[in-house]
Amino acid sequence: MTREKVKLCHIANDSARKTTFKKRKKGLLKKVSEIHTLCGTDTCAIIYGPYDNQPDVWPSNHEVERIVSKFKRMPEMKQSKKTENQNSFLRWRIMKSNEHLQKQRNDNREKEMTDVMFQTLAGKSLHSLSLMELNDLGSMIEQQLKEIDKIQSDANSIMATVAGSSSSAAAAATLLTPTPPPPPPTDHGVMMNDGDSYQAAAALMELMNHKIL
């Protein structure tokens, strides 16, 4: 979640997993403690560490027992209302992800519109633009492309997140509209500081063709 967006899937490396577990357990217990303090809720958590048969519990064994028995005393019907919590949580996440994805697609479409405008501009007056102007245009387009790439990669990462978030991955994935595979990582670098403007124009056009994914 920092330095790099993390893929939400089981960490293969043993020691890395243990390290992450320790850090996250600390954070998790803090959060549990905070929600308890701030909102006065009965809250408990049980976590079995990766190498230890003794779970970490919060706030204490005794409280866990109390809360669990309170939970077990509830009429079966009321219990069942929330029984599929994991599934509904997953569904909620998928929904949110879809919303986000849709939003990103809209943004994407907007970018593409802008890009078409650039193209039109370029097509109309390519022959009349100075080398300097072509360079500027190239930079602007390159920036657009980078933003689009980013959005694409974000979208893919969301897909991965949802897909990896539970054993219902397959089911989850089918709820999402298919997305084309990510484009190969391309470096759209453009730097036209010499050569004639025809070369520049050619490079620019190639750049634009790249854009139409």
Place this chain on the structure above:
Amino acid sequence: MTREKVKLCHIANDSARKTTFKKRKKGLLKKVSEIHTLCGTDTCAIIYGPYDNQPDVWPSNHEVERIVSKFKRMPEMKQSKKTENQNSFLRWRIMKSNEHLQKQRNDNREKEMTDVMFQTLAGKSLHSLSLMELNDLGSMIEQQLKEIDKIQSDANSIMATVAGSSSSAAAAATLLTPTPPPPPPTDHGVMMNDGDSYQAAAALMELMNHKIL
């Protein structure tokens, strides 16, 4: 935790508490889900909302039952090792807070040293410094003061955090060495762009006297 550092104590306002609860429950369940996925741990959580007799559970009632019974099957001795988890967590936080406080005091001492240097410099050559130089010196000292104020307020906020973090507040507070009350919020603004340098020097000295809290 944003817009404003939050005081870790029960939220009095009913609707604010409910709102916070909802937001934090969402975040908490996400964290639980993530640690489960990333680290492959058996994890469960039960949270009783403020207005509902039905708790939110994760990942599902069934899993909670399974994990709890796994927990209950453990030999009593092993269980008891972690029984006072809440207390130890609190102790851990107090320890961490103390470490942080100590560190901040060290930093503070360092700043004061630097300040003394400034003072010496000023005392030695105040009469020979130009107005411009006095302005510069004033700005530097003002910056130092702001940093010191910030550290002070951070330290106080930590005290508040620890003191408010549980019903053991009183006991916790006594574990901390006493801290002087925060200095009144002073605006150390200095801007000497006219008047003679004697006035400037006087203002500077006053500023410095403020510093010696």
Place this chain on the structure above:
DNA sequence: TGTACTATTTATAACCG
């Protein structure tokens, strides 16, 4: 009440000793 936004604070992955 619920959703959305934004400024900030917090959590934490990668790194280092």
Place this chain on the structure above:
DNA sequence: TCGGTTATAAATAGTAC
């Protein structure tokens, strides 16, 4: 492995609709 640091992602308090 452990504790500390840093850069960055994520959570969220306050706000507005």
